[in-house]
Amino acid sequence: MSENTNPRDDGFTIAGKTYHSRLLVGSGKYKDLEETRLATEASGAEIITVAIRRTNIGQNPGEPNLLDVVPPSKYTILPNTAGCYTAEDAVRTCRLARELLDGHKLVKLEVLGDEKTLYPDVVATLAAAETLVKDGFDVMVYTSDDPILAKRLEEIGCCAVMPLAAPIGSGLGIQNKYNLLTIVENA
Known part of the structure; x- marks a missing residue:
């Protein structure tokens, strides 16, 4: 870290690329692609997640394409495996x-x-993480808050481990601070 004591000013590095914004935004739940574009621009985020199974990024020619309004030349597109229930599907x-x-x-x-x-x-x-890392992917992985599993995912080469802090959409906030602290301390 530089002399600046505010880590936010130093950027945020994932898989060797440094970003100025720590905010990652999703591309789903907007009424249309124009609203997606406007919200993404307004957010200041540089990384936008895309559910490949639900969002067209070219797999459906002739249909509206997210990449036409959120271009990879301007944003890091972060494809995700939302909706996958098996390692093979992911x-x-x-x-x-x-x-x-x-x-x-x-x-x-x-x-x-x-x-x-x-x-x-x-x-x-x-x-799935083991297969993807061996296949040359930089894997940011969503997992439970188990410190042992988080360490194992790090050891196999995942570039980021993203542990569940509470049930998604519950609004409960962090449920097991000890596990999350242990994950961070062991990283």
Whole structure:
């Protein structure tokens, strides 16, 4: 870190690339692509997540394409595996994203184990992460708040480990501060 004591001023580095904004925004839930573009620009974010199974980035020619309004020349597109419930589906989805994005390697891996809570299937997540890292991907991985699993994901080469702090959409805030602190301390 530089002499500046505010870490936000030093940037945020993922897989060797430094960003000025620490905010990652999603591309879903907007009424149309124009609203997506406007919200993304207003946010100041440099990274936008894209659910490959739900968002057209070229796999459906002739349909509106997110990349026409949120170009990879301006933003880091972060393909994610939202909606995948097996390691195989997640790996296939990441490979499709890489093909559609001309060799793009950075992905957000999430393999869900429960449709209601959206908790990750940690066994399938670990298997998919191992395959993707071996396949040359830079993997940002969504997982449980288990410090042992987080360390294992780091050891196999994931560039970021993103542990669940509370059930998605619950508004409960951080539920297990000790586990999250342990993950950070062990990183």
